[in-house]
Amino acid sequence: MDATIDIDADSLRTDIERTGDFGSVDAETGLGRTALPADDANVRAREYLVERMESVGLDVRVDAVGNIAGRWTPSAGDPNAAPVVAGSHLDSVPRGGIFDGLLGVYAALEAVRAVRDSGVAVERPLEVVSFTGEEGTRFADGVLGSSVAAGELSVEDALDLSDGRVSLGTALEEAGFRGTGRLDASEWHAWLELHIEQGGHLEEAGVPLGIVTDITGTSRGHVSIDGRAAHSGTTGMHARRDALVAASEFVLNVEETATEIATTGTGTAVGTVGRLNPEPNVVNVVPGNVSMRLDLRSVDQLEIDRQVRAVETSLDDLEHEHGVETSLDIPYEIPPTRLSERVRDTVETAASRHGVETLTLHSGAGHDTMQVANVTDAALLFAPSTGGYSHSPKEWADWSDCAVATRVLAESLALLASNTEQHHTYE
């Protein structure tokens, strides 16, 4: 089988580079782009994808929330069989890189083309999907289109989401990408997403392909500490209720707890205070208030829960020791996702047929695959990041690694589509 599926590495590279040009930004190093959901750069990327899907001969449809799907039904196959689907997303963070999302979409397109042109016998339809709004930079906190496809979010609620000026429905309408119906991931036989790692494990190990076992769960919170603003010259050390001193202890507690859990547990726990704002934030005033954003993750929900309890204890201690008032709100909680063993095994088989070494690892970042995995068997593949950069113009992947991963993806799609056995039970 492996001799017959040929990947066109140049075509893959061209598609990613062309799409990277839409919304490209100045950067000292690397190639950067800004393409927020339904903005001009994103619409041009969508138009280019539709054009490319059609030129490859796929049947294109756009659903009500702007998810784009391109299907190839093998002539010898069953057009009503559950399809094998691969893809990712076309949107980016502000000043993001050109691989995050784009690699998964165009690797899927090239893989489907290669399988079709190979003449390998497949029975199930193959489909390429680009989800709307994965990054969470506009309209929602992330994984927008895949939440709708997984039935977690209704089409109506999604269309009503606003960026403060305009609703998603209106923005898609104006962009010409408000279609009809709803892409339903529960009808898929399997889903595969190839993504850049956004970390350093593959590069460090010298392995060209990662197979993800688990996607981290994430809890995000708002923390506020209220002390008393006071003149930094006339307020003695013992008379202070310095909100920044209390917040500093909090930051260290978060870091120590996560490090301890990471050392003793699954090794995937991370805890971060990424945002911290003192008030009034001037040189000669003892800070009266500090607001913070907290990000706690692990592939094991119990390890997230342990971090949350440590945070609560830390804030209680600060109230007693520093005379401050604290508040904690955790409105964003996504549980960890275990990925399909069946699909992972298939990818392993495909990789070994091509002599491609693989590394199993977890994903510390969220992906559309989290949503899809709730309703069908799903896998997530990683191509190595050069230097581990992410959400930056410095984000990079070797083109040869991209081609290797795309070859394994194509082989995996062919294997998964080669029989019409019943849909596997979810794990």
Added chain:
Amino acid sequence: MDATIDIDADSLRTDIERTGDFGSVDAETGLGRTALPADDANVRAREYLVERMESVGLDVRVDAVGNIAGRWTPSAGDPNAAPVVAGSHLDSVPRGGIFDGLLGVYAALEAVRAVRDSGVAVERPLEVVSFTGEEGTRFADGVLGSSVAAGELSVEDALDLSDGRVSLGTALEEAGFRGTGRLDASEWHAWLELHIEQGGHLEEAGVPLGIVTDITGTSRGHVSIDGRAAHSGTTGMHARRDALVAASEFVLNVEETATEIATTGTGTAVGTVGRLNPEPNVVNVVPGNVSMRLDLRSVDQLEIDRQVRAVETSLDDLEHEHGVETSLDIPYEIPPTRLSERVRDTVETAASRHGVETLTLHSGAGHDTMQVANVTDAALLFAPSTGGYSHSPKEWADWSDCAVATRVLAESLALLASNTEQHHTYE
């Protein structure tokens, strides 16, 4: 003597309230104002002061940097004798209170008027002075006019100072307050400034008047910590160089060092990180850089030096333990100021004649008196703050306390001006 010098408490209050109306701001509690050097509110305050000085019969002059002086020469006195001078400033911080500066100017005006009308025999001229730009909110970092009067800053350099749009010279010219010559504090026999405490010692002790022995020295620094920005999900705890974690240790070190020195030393040491800005400061990115502003004070320069050495050691430790790079710059260093024993003793005598209890204490905030004390004998008096508020519309002082302090100020001026003995050597 004490029976003959009568303070008009209503006039003092009216002058402060009227001036507080210029640039008044909305505040839930208290009375606030914004009057930056040479802005509209400050110019109206200046015009009102000149008008009041003239109505009291003082000879008014404005020097090249906008310092305003109003002199009364007693008919029986020596017009060429070194004058006894009192005053403060008319500018405010943004959303400051109505006592900071204004109390010192109008207490001086009312004291001079009361001495003149009392018929008490004085030989030296008495002068009321309002210095330009004490607060450091425009054109300079503070004590602008008094630096020129003390010969620390030349008239030319002062006039060239810019707020980014306009020079001080041009702004004063347009406001009609660019005069000629230079007020020379080294020619004064003595200087007295009455100021609101901006702290809680007098209120706590239930004492209506503070006599300041020392004004704190202040060293202010810029601290920068460079780590590595990284994805908070994909970067393990051990792979991080989190600039905010390092900065949090730094904040705690500054606080611990100052507390230790304050406990064992003069009791006046304070150390504050008032400003802290992480970059990029978003929830899902490990902070790559943190910049901070540092404020270290004590009445003992050695205690400031100890704090600076502890800061340097802390940054060295952070470089070794966290793999971060750090930088420290301390461009602002004002040494502690010891105030004149002679003038303080005179104030004590004046207070005891009126049965006014006093408390000797230090000033944790800087004042124009710091500059004047470099070139002549100077004293600083405090009226009690209600609630200790400072640089806020909540700043407050009892009007009766203001009147008591003004009475002691008037008595002190009369005592200091009652003979023409040679100028005392500086301490």
